[in-house]
Amino acid sequence: MSLALSISELRKTYKSGVEALRGVQLEVKEGDFFALLGPNGAGKSTTIGIICSLVNKTSGKVTVFGHDIDLELEAAKTCIGLVPQEFNFNQFEPVFEIVVNQAGYYGIDRATASVRAEKYLKQLGLWDKRREMARELSGGMKRRLMIARALVHEPRLLILDEPTAGVDIEIRRSMWKFLREINEQGTTIILTTHYLEEAENLCKHIAIIDNGLTIESTEMRDLLRRLQQETFVFNSREAVSGMPSIAEYAVRKIDAQTFEVDVDKRQSLNELFSAFSAQGIHIDSMRNKSNRLEELFVRLTEEGKINAA
Amino acid sequence: MQLKAQYHAFTTILIKEFMRFIRIWVQTVLPAGITMALYFIIFGNLIGSQLADVHGQRYIDYIVPGIILMAVINNSYANVVSSFFSAKFQRHVEEMLVSPMPNYLILSGFVAGGVARGLVVGAVVTVVASFFVDLHFYSFGLTVLVLLMTAILFALAGFINAVYAKTFDDISIIPTFVLTPLTYLGGVFYSIDMLPRFWQSLSLGNPILYMVNAMRYGMLGVADINVFTAISIILSFVVGLFLFALWLLNRGIGVRS
Ligand SMILES: Nc1ncnc2c1ncn2[C@@H]1O[C@H](COP(=O)(O)OP(=O)(O)OP(=O)(O)O)[C@@H](O)[C@H]1O
Numbered sequence A: 001m002s003l004a005l006s007i008s009e010l011r012k013t014y015k016s017g018v019e020a021l022r023g024v025q026l027e028v029k030e031g032d033f034f035a036l037l038g039p040n041g042a043g044k045s046t047t048i049g050i051i052c053s054l055v056n057k058t059s060g061k062v063t064v065f066g067h068d069i070d071l072e073l074e075a076a077k078t079c080i081g082l083v084p085q086e087f088n089f090n091q092f093e094p095v096f097e098i099v100v101n102q103a104g105y106y107g108i109d110r111a112t113a114s115v116r117a118e119k120y121l122k123q124l125g126l127w128d129k130r131r132e133m134a135r136e137l138s139g140g141m142k143r144r145l146m147i148a149r150a151l152v153h154e155p156r157l158l159i160l161d162e163p164t165a166g167v168d169i170e171i172r173r174s175m176w177k178f179l180r181e182i183n184e185q186g187t188t189i190i191l192t193t194h195y196l197e198e199a200e201n202l203c204k205h206i207a208i209i210d211n212g213l214t215i216e217s218t219e220m221r222d223l224l225r226r227l228q229q230e231t232f233v234f235n236s237r238e239a240v241s242g243m244p245s246i247a248e249y250a251v252r253k254i255d256a257q258t259f260e261v262d263v264d265k266r267q268s269l270n271e272l273f274s275a276f277s278a279q280g281i282h283i284d285s286m287r288n289k290s291n292r293l294e295e296l297f298v299r300l301t302e303e304g305k306i307n308a309a
Numbered sequence B: 001m002q003l004k005a006q007y008h009a010f011t012t013i014l015i016k017e018f019m020r021f022i023r024i025w026v027q028t029v030l031p032a033g034i035t036m037a038l039y040f041i042i043f044g045n046l047i048g049s050q051l052a053d054v055h056g057q058r059y060i061d062y063i064v065p066g067i068i069l070m071a072v073i074n075n076s077y078a079n080v081v082s083s084f085f086s087a088k089f090q091r092h093v094e095e096m097l098v099s100p101m102p103n104y105l106i107l108s109g110f111v112a113g114g115v116a117r118g119l120v121v122g123a124v125v126t127v128v129a130s131f132f133v134d135l136h137f138y139s140f141g142l143t144v145l146v147l148l149m150t151a152i153l154f155a156l157a158g159f160i161n162a163v164y165a166k167t168f169d170d171i172s173i174i175p176t177f178v179l180t181p182l183t184y185l186g187g188v189f190y191s192i193d194m195l196p197r198f199w200q201s202l203s204l205g206n207p208i209l210y211m212v213n214a215m216r217y218g219m220l221g222v223a224d225i226n227v228f229t230a231i232s233i234i235l236s237f238v239v240g241l242f243l244f245a246l247w248l249l250n251r252g253i254g255v256r257s
């Protein structure tokens, strides 16, 4: 399958002297749903800025669907739709105009642009707001406006920089559904987010950037498989006095009705449940202590800090 | 981008820019009409009636071309400097930067918007002028050409100002400290023949002098400067500023980090 995006040895040093990227490598296959993760200041937005020519790179190579941004910039730009991290529309322009004008900048005639603007504003639940000034929208609506704007020229690659920041649960779910649909229809998607369950839910591939370097780039499944141990939280129906003795498992009692257990990959939950039963403890509910991807993420970026030190 | 796509992109910017200043016409079109009417009343009627003819023209007739031109200069400049600066400031210039539009098209779009405002305001001032004087056009074609080229020149200058501007103060410094003095000293209200020799030669270094005289020639058929020289100078400024502005945009100065 061909590559939607390929980045090699990408470096960026800002005028302030900050070395934001120190050799980022990325490959995103066509049709992928790709998560680009990393802590604050890792260099995600800088990378995206360079791909979309909002930031000048210091060195390195970027190709979008085979078009090198140094040689075939126009062709590369035509393939990309960008939803940036910060709001960057004219606050005093009506919603409909923002979307139609964006199509215009891509060379689309006004009639076609209007039809498409209607389609995407409806899909994103903003059609009723089309005549309002952008600044009159709520934060979540502004995010959706930027998604509609990014789609109006029907790009093959959609890049979303924290599209769900500050968006409520219901809208976030509907955004996920929407993004999944357009991904299924063939649009390649790259997404950055700090909500790791979002990445786990949506994405097939994942890359982690830390300190301007790619520290991981793999399939989501493979990454999760690497998790050696998970921590579960159990709630018992009645208060338990004393400490249950379950030899093979590391059990911690949090309060009379709550236990935390570290479960190794080789161990089975069945035996753990039997052991609880044998002690006369009825388990009401159970959950992961934290999101699985989150545990991995923290571990990987911690390692980075240790290595750097 | 194909030619047709370029056409759509260009008209998108132009229409957007046009609607922007029309929507706020009280701030963008009206002030020039009022200020210039005051010039006609005070300098033209009240003071002008006490003055002798200049180059065989009544004083009020003599100053009309320069006053119209002054309005065009100020407004082409102001439109682009404020529009492009606010696009930078609110970051919606990024909407254009991510698009496949070539830089010369972005530049031309903003310049066309500035020219549109310059010409609309120029037309308003001309109508105002017609209440005070009988308008004549020695050469209508030349008049329009000079107005158009001057509008392009100052729209480009406004663009360059906006590229370098970092704060809202920066967009008023040049108009106040450079543009206004040069316009007043550019022979709008007098002929440089009236000046001592030293000031005459100094005035020849002022590009606005050439535009005012070319414009006056277009309307009245009199000028301090050879019209051909004047047009050539304006044209070289237009070309020079266009190339410079395009270079700035290609380098991403002020818009890309
Ligand atoms: N315009 C700029 N000028 C100077 N330094 C910058 C600029 N933009 C970003 N940086 C610096 O570059 C580094 C990477 O920033 P970037 O915005 O790419 O991080 P990020 O991964 O997107 O973080 P976040 O998750 O907080 O959005 C940071 O140290 C930041 O301070």
Ligand SMILES: [Mg+2]
Pocket (backbone or CB within 6 Å): A044, A045, A046, A085, A161
């Ligand atoms: Mg960011």
